[in-house]
Amino acid sequence: MINGIVVYIQADIHAGEVEGKEATLMYVRDLLEEKNSGILKNVILLVCPLFNPDGNEKISPLNRTYQNGPVNGVGVRYNGQFLDLNRDAMKAESPEVRGVLNNVFNKWDPAVFMDCHTTDGSYHVEPTTFTWMVNPDGDNSLISYMREKMMPELSKTLSGKYKVENCFYGEFYDMMDPGKGWVLDASEPRYMSNYYGIRNRLGILNENYVYADFKSRVLGCYYLIHSLLDYASVHKAEVKDMLNEVDKKTIKRGTDPAVTDSFAIEYKVRPMTQKVTIRTFEAEPVNDVNGRRNYKKSDRQKDVTVPYYIDYFPTRKVRFPFAYILTTSDPEIIGNLKTHGIKLEKLSADTRIEVQRFEISELKGATRLNQGHYTNTINGSYFSGPKDFPAGTIVVRTAQPLANLAAYLLEPESNDGLVVWNFFDRYLVPQWGMGYNPYPVYKVLNNTDIKSKPIM
Numbered sequence: 001m002i003n004g005i006v007v008y009i010q011a012d013i014h015a016g017e018v019e020g021k022e023a024t025l026m027y028v029r030d031l032l033e034e035k036n037s038g039i040l041k042n043v044i045l046l047v048c049p050l051f052n053p054d055g056n057e058k059i060s061p062l063n064r065t066y067q068n069g070p071v072n073g074v075g076v077r078y079n080g081q082f083l084d085l086n087r088d089a090m091k092a093e094s095p096e097v098r099g100v101l102n103n104v105f106n107k108w109d110p111a112v113f114m115d116c117h118t119t120d121g122s123y124h125v126e127p128t129t130f131t132w133m134v135n136p137d138g139d140n141s142l143i144s145y146m147r148e149k150m151m152p153e154l155s156k157t158l159s160g161k162y163k164v165e166n167c168f169y170g171e172f173y174d175m176m177d178p179g180k181g182w183v184l185d186a187s188e189p190r191y192m193s194n195y196y197g198i199r200n201r202l203g204i205l206n207e208n209y210v211y212a213d214f215k216s217r218v219l220g221c222y223y224l225i226h227s228l229l230d231y232a233s234v235h236k237a238e239v240k241d242m243l244n245e246v247d248k249k250t251i252k253r254g255t256d257p258a259v260t261d262s263f264a265i266e267y268k269v270r271p272m273t274q275k276v277t278i279r280t281f282e283a284e285p286v287n288d289v290n291g292r293r294n295y296k297k298s299d300r301q302k303d304v305t306v307p308y309y310i311d312y313f314p315t316r317k318v319r320f321p322f323a324y325i326l327t328t329s330d331p332e333i334i335g336n337l338k339t340h341g342i343k344l345e346k347l348s349a350d351t352r353i354e355v356q357r358f359e360i361s362e363l364k365g366a367t368r369l370n371q372g373h374y375t376n377t378i379n380g381s382y383f384s385g386p387k388d389f390p391a392g393t394i395v396v397r398t399a400q401p402l403a404n405l406a407a408y409l410l411e412p413e414s415n416d417g418l419v420v421w422n423f424f425d426r427y428l429v430p431q432w433g434m435g436y437n438p439y440p441v442y443k444v445l446n447n448t449d450i451k452s453k454p455i456m
């Protein structure tokens with residue numbers, strides 16, 4: 001029985017963004033040298049200092065030349081398969097991501113996960129920035145906890161106790177007019193910190209400021225890790241209780257979903273209530289080589305207090321179901337669900353079940369490849385009726401802790417699900433004739449007596 005709170009810190013997912021690689025090792029070294037560390041009594045710390053070793057092997061001073069050190073160069077963004085691992089959390093096509101899902105998330109179920117990066121964006125003074133998981137299909141009470149309590153406190157500890165200037169991560173909508181606001185524009189769970197929120201756990205994205213010198217970036221990240229572990233140690237009971245409650249609430253919803261229980265398939269961003277202060281620099285317009293209007297940083301430092309666009313809220317929702325029923329047993333689809341740790345069952349007997357089916361009216365692949373995929377956009381309508389399913393058909397009940405993740409992967413209109421990433425492609429179009437096959441995942445909306453047994 002684990003008594004401590006499990007915290008997992010991961011670095012170098014983009015192997016050109018290297019502060020975390022140094023800072024995690026420094027932190028572990030110092031922690032182990034400390035006598036009677038309170039941290040070790042309360043926290044089980046898991047660290048992966050180098051998540052993308054193949055990218056790291058390509059170290060060269062020619063990579064990320066705009067980054068302010070280290071002088072001997074850094075690795076590259078992609079892994080050995082030319083994949084961006086921080087877009088792979090849902091499709092899980094890389095051994096690195098499958099490894100962290102199986103061996104860390106499923107096995108240890110960390111309460112908190114932090115992913116360490118380096119910024120590419122706006123100009124500011126603060127060497128260290130961070131933010132939290134934002135996808136609105138994660139449990140909202142956890143997002144609020146991060147926004148209202150844990151993240152402001154981390155920021156205060158980092159600046160007060162450890163003397164590191166910091167701000168929440170974002171970019172200006174318009175560097176020439178910072179007043180328009182500061183935004184976090186990555187909301188999908190393909191990003192690992194957002195993915196972690198969909199698992200109903202706490203995800204943190206650390207981004208160290210690319211133009212700060214290497215030492216300041218490493219120390220900023222190092223003290224952010226200190227601040228995080230200080231927080232986790234002091235608040236371990238509070239966080240563990242909260243996550244337990246959320247799991248219970250999620251399971252309860254899945255046993256008998258209400259009409260109001262929903263899954264957001266479209267969302268927008270609005271500012272959170274509190275404005276944020278960013279210690280930026282005035283920018284000057286320049287024309288780049290292609291004649292496009294661009295800007296460059298001036299030396300005139302200026303503090304701005306602006307809206308922070310981070311509150312993602314649903315604009316279109318569908319019913320959250322009691323279960324999903326899959327009429328395909330495609331090993332890649334089933335393998336993906338299993339890798340995420342989702343519990344699958346099989347119908348014990350032939351069964352007639354009242355379901356909702358999704359009829360496709362339009363299916364379009366993107367014209368440009370993204371991570372090796374012509375990602376799909378799908379349109380269609382839902383129809384209800386009884387359907388016969390043979391014994392052995394796969395059932396995914398939503399009365400399980402990873403229900404939000406299961407929905408995100410299986411909902412036909414999900415913006416980061418298995419439809420998007422082409423897992424269902426061969427089943428959607430008939431071999432002969434026009435039109436589309438029904439999407440081979442059926443939704444059971446209401447509590448239904450289904451006899452099934454777990455798949456091991």
Ligand SMILES: [Zn+2]
Nearest residue numbers: 014017117118
């Ligand atoms: Zn990155």
